[in-house]
Each structure stands twice: as C-alpha cells, then as structure tokens.
C-alpha cells in the first residue's frame with residue numbers, strides 16, 4: 001500500500017499532480033451537487049490521538065464527498081482510554097478491512113510505525129513536531145491559486161518553528177517547488193538543525209518580512225513547550241506578532257496565512273487576521289477539503305505512478 005507520511009521525499013511532479021487534482025475538487029465543492037461516487041464501497045477511518053477541528057472535519061467531508069464510508073475515532077471515547085496500545089488499536093481497525101486510515105498522534109514517527117502494521121493506505125494527519133503533509137499541500141494550493149505559481153516566491157514562516165510540523169512540511173514543499181523560505185522567530189523557537197534546512201533565518205521580524213510575497217504565521221504551541229520558552233504574551237506580540245505595522249514591510253500584495261487554530265493577540269492581530277483583501281485563512285480551510293479529496297482519491301483509487309511515498 002502507498003501512504004502519505006510526509007512531504008519529504010515527494011518530488012515536484014508528485015506535488016504538482018496532487019495540486020492539479022485538488023484544483024478540480026475546489027469547483028466540485030462549490031457546486032450544488034458536491035458528491036461523487038468514486039470511492040463508493042471504500043472505508044476511511046479518522047484515528048485522532050490529538051484534538052483537531054480542521055483536519056478531522058475536512059477528511060470526513062472529503063471522504064463523504066467522494067462517496068466513501070467514514071468513521072471517526074475519538075481516542076478519548078475508544079479503548080485507547082483503557083490502555084490499548086497504538087499498534088493494537090491499528091491492528092484491530094485493520095481487521096475490519098479499511099481502505100484508508102488518517103492518523104494524528106502526539107509522537108513524531110508514530111504514524112510511520114503504524115503504517116508498517118496495516119494493510120491500508122495511511123495518511124499522516126500530523127505527528128508530533130515531525131510532519132503535517134496535507135496542511136503543506138493545502139497551503140501550497142492556496143498560494144498557487146493566488147500567485148499563479150510557487151517557484152520564485154519568497155515565503156516567511158514566523159513564530160514557533162521548533163514545535164511546528166506545519167512549518168517542517170511547508171519547508172520541504174516550498175524548497176522542492178523552488179520557493180525561497182525565510183524563518184522568523186526567537187532563537188529559542190528555532191530547530192537545532194536550522195542551518196541544514198535550506199532556509200534563511202531572521203530574529204528581527206521587520207527585516208525578515210522585507211519584500212516577502214507570503215506571510216505564514218504559526219501558533220505558539222504552549223502544550224509542547226518544555227519550559228524552554230515564553231517570556232510574556234505582550235512581549236512576544238511586540239517582537240513577533242503580526243500587526244499592520246510589521247506587515248507593511250512585506251510586498252504590498254503579500255498575503256497572510258495561518259494554519260489555525262489562531263491565538264489572536266499572541267502571534268497575530270485580529271486586524272490583519274480578518275483583513276478581507278489579504279488574509280487567506282478561511283480559504284486555506286476550503287482548500288483543505290479539496291486537497292484531502294485529492295489525496296484520498298490518489299491513494300485509494302490506485303492511480304499508477306503518481307504518488308509513491
């Protein structure tokens with residue numbers, strides 16, 4: 001079975017094939033009749049060991065709009081709460097002849113481990129601070145639809161990079177597609193290996209935003225801090241929160257993105273988050289359904305030679 005465990009290892013043609021297919025699903029989702037029967041008879045299970053609003057809901061909608069049967073497993077309400085392990089949970093579900101399993105887990109690498117034990121396609125819905133591949137794909141689709149391309153753009157990814165699987169997947173994707181990535185944030189929130197990531201690093205947000213095409217903000221992940229950060233919210237916002245004044249350093253037509261959930265007033269001011277001209281935050285959510293339909297389609301319909309991870 002083919003899986004989508006990360007962006008790392010995907011080539012430009014594979015990424016472009018997913019984005020092109022997703023583009024068509026955007027139109028289907030805007031039409032009155034949103035349902036197709038491409039995946040009729042297939043079964044998708046969402047297995048989430050961490051909270052989610054966007055990823056879980058959009059995978060559910062994506063599966064249903066392609067005609068699949070969809071089951072949502074909330075681990076708080078499952079036998080995981082009685083002590084059943086990740087692998088036993090996966091093997092139990094596997095015995096029910098699934099076609100696709102979307103997994104979110106707090107540990108980096110847990111989804112890959114699980115993918116080695118089951119007979120269905122596994123999609124990583126976010127594992128620890130490792131990868132969140134469908135988020136990077138939906139971000140890329142959103143950017144491509146606004147800017148017409150990815151190659152040659154300068155994209156600033158700002159904030160809590162060290163804990164961010166979204167940042168990691170976006171760095172892989174944007175580098176692969178020929179965009180220039182800048183990381184902006186305090187030294188304490190940069191990964192140790194940042195020098196080997198093919199990015200430019202800035203600790204001064206105004207300098208980092210100078211002339212960029214895309215400003216991608218990240219949530220401060222308080223639940224993953226192990227005592228290594230946080231001065232005060234006010235101080236963080238002063239130096240690294242996106243507001244109108246810092247945004248003025250970017251290109252006049254620069255767009256604003258955030259994967260969600262947002263901490264308003266911490267990493268982003270409501271004034272710019274809700275800017276109807278430049279904020280693409282709601283559109284990112286819309287693109288999420290289309291991208292997840294494309295991923296489910298490619299992985300479970302077994303279209304040859306397109307996605308091999």
Ligand code: CP
Nearest residue numbers: 052053054055259260
């Ligand atoms: N962006 C994202 O993954 O959001 P959720 O945690 O709500 O799924």
